[in-house]
Amino acid sequence: KAGVTQTxxxxxxxxxxxxxxxxxxxxxHRSVSWYQQTPGxxxxxxxxxxxxxQRNKGNFPGRFSGRQFSNSRSEMNVSTLELGxxxxxxxxxxxxxxxxxxxxxxxxxxxxx
Amino acid sequence: AQSVAQPxxxxxxxxxxxxxxxxxxxxxxxxYLFWYVQYPNRGLQFLLKYITGxxxxxxxxxxxxxxxxxxxxxxxxxxxxxxxxSALYFCAVRRSxxxxxxxxxxxxxxxxVTP
Numbered sequence: 001k002a003g004v005t006q007t008x009x010x011x012x013x014x015x016x017x018x019x020x021x022x023x024x025x026x027x028x029h030r031s032v033s034w035y036q037q038t039p040g041x042x043x044x045x046x047x048x049x050x051x052x053x054q055r056n057k058g059n060f061p062g063r064f065s066g067r068q069f070s071n072s073r074s075e076m077n078v079s080t081l082e083l084g085x086x087x088x089x090x091x092x093x094x095x096x097x098x099x100x101x102x103x104x105x106x107x108x109x110x111x112x113x
Numbered sequence: 114a115q116s117v118a119q120p121x122x123x124x125x126x127x128x129x130x131x132x133x134x135x136x137x138x139x140x141x142x143x144x145y146l147f148w149y150v151q152y153p154n155r156g157l158q159f160l161l162k163y164i165t166g167x168x169x170x171x172x173x174x175x176x177x178x179x180x181x182x183x184x185x186x187x188x189x190x191x192x193x194x195x196x197x198x199s200a201l202y203f204c205a206v207r208r209s210x211x212x213x214x215x216x217x218x219x220x221x222x223x224x225x226v227t228p
Contacts, residue, residue, distance in 0.1 A: 004156075033215070043203065043218040056215050090156055092216075102216065104149070104157040 002027065004093050004105035012111045018079040021108045025072050025093030032074040033102070034066060037088040046089075049074055050096075081112045115140035115206050119219035126226055132194040134222045136187045136204030143209040146187040147216065148178055151201045160202075163187060164209075174198070194226045 005024040013019050025032050034046040045058040049068035066076040072093075078085055088109050092102040116139045126132050138144055145164055149157040161172025168180045178189045187204060201223050205216040 006156075035216075035218075042220050045215045045217075048215060058215070092157075101159065101162065102147070103159065106156040109154070 004091055004103050006089075006091050006105035006108050008108060009106065010109045010111075012113060013081050015081055015083060015112055017081050018077060019081060019110060020075055020077045021089055021091075021110070023074045023076075023091030023093075023105060025074070025091075026103055029093035029095055029103070030072050031094045031096055032068055032072065033092045033094075034074070034076050035090045035092065036060075037090060037107070038086075043090070046076065078110075083112050086110060086112045115144075115208060115217045117204050117206050117217055117219035119202075119204055119222045121222050122220075123223040123225060126194045126224070128196050128226050128228050129193050132189075132191040132198065132224065132226070134189040134202050134204075134224060136189065136219060138185050138187060138204070138206045140206050140208050140217075145207050145209050146178075146180060147205040148172065148176070148187075148189050149203045149205065151203065151221075157203065160189070194224075196226050196228055199224055199226045 007022045031050045033048040035043050037043050047054055047066050048056040052068045063079045068074045088107045090104050090107045092104045094102050118137045120135055147162045148160040151157050160176050161170050163170050163180045171177045176191050178187050180187050201221045203221050204219040207216050
């Protein structure tokens with residue numbers, strides 16, 4: 001059974017650009033969550049999607065957005081990149097939002113220069 | 114709001130000795146509690162969870178954790194540490210009554226196991 005797949009693994013972008021990250025959940029999992037991990041702030045919740053609808057959102061500016069497709073795959077987008085957006089972005093999937101198990105992908109390492 | 118505290122930034126232990134990583138939490142209502150491990154440049158790997166039932170939870174790779182409601186703690190333990198257990202460990206909590214599954218993570222504890 002394939003795990004959570006995140007692409008790309010590494011990205012280097014310039015300030016002011018935008019970026020799109022992709023997450024394919026485990027087959028059958030319908031809930032996808034996104035987290036940002038930085039040395040200073042640790043793991044912070046970005047948002048959660050279920051049935052193509054955003055169900056929960058963390059305290060991030062509107063430059064951070066996401067969506068979920070009918071096959072449960074999810075993308076997150078960051079516009080007008082800032083140096084502080086450099087982080088490991090992790091996606092997690094679960095069977096259902098109230099599910100008691102979350103499987104994480106290996107993450108996308110974004111570096112903003 | 115929920116919160117998680119991992120009071121130790123780093124835990125050092127010799128191989129073969131018992132390993133304990135501490136976690137305390139604050140949440141209104143009943144908690145769902147999780148432990149994850151992260152190796153360098155990798156995502157989080159699930160170790161174990163407490164949802165309900167037996168307070169002693171057994172997980173992957175010989176790890177276990179004990180839920181203590183009165184002390185609001187969920188410490189991770191392993192009877193005999195291996196060098197390969199050296200990694201970053203995260204405790205996480207969410208409320209059991211939440212409709213949507215936002216996890217609140219602790220800051221993480223770096224475990225260093227020396228041969």
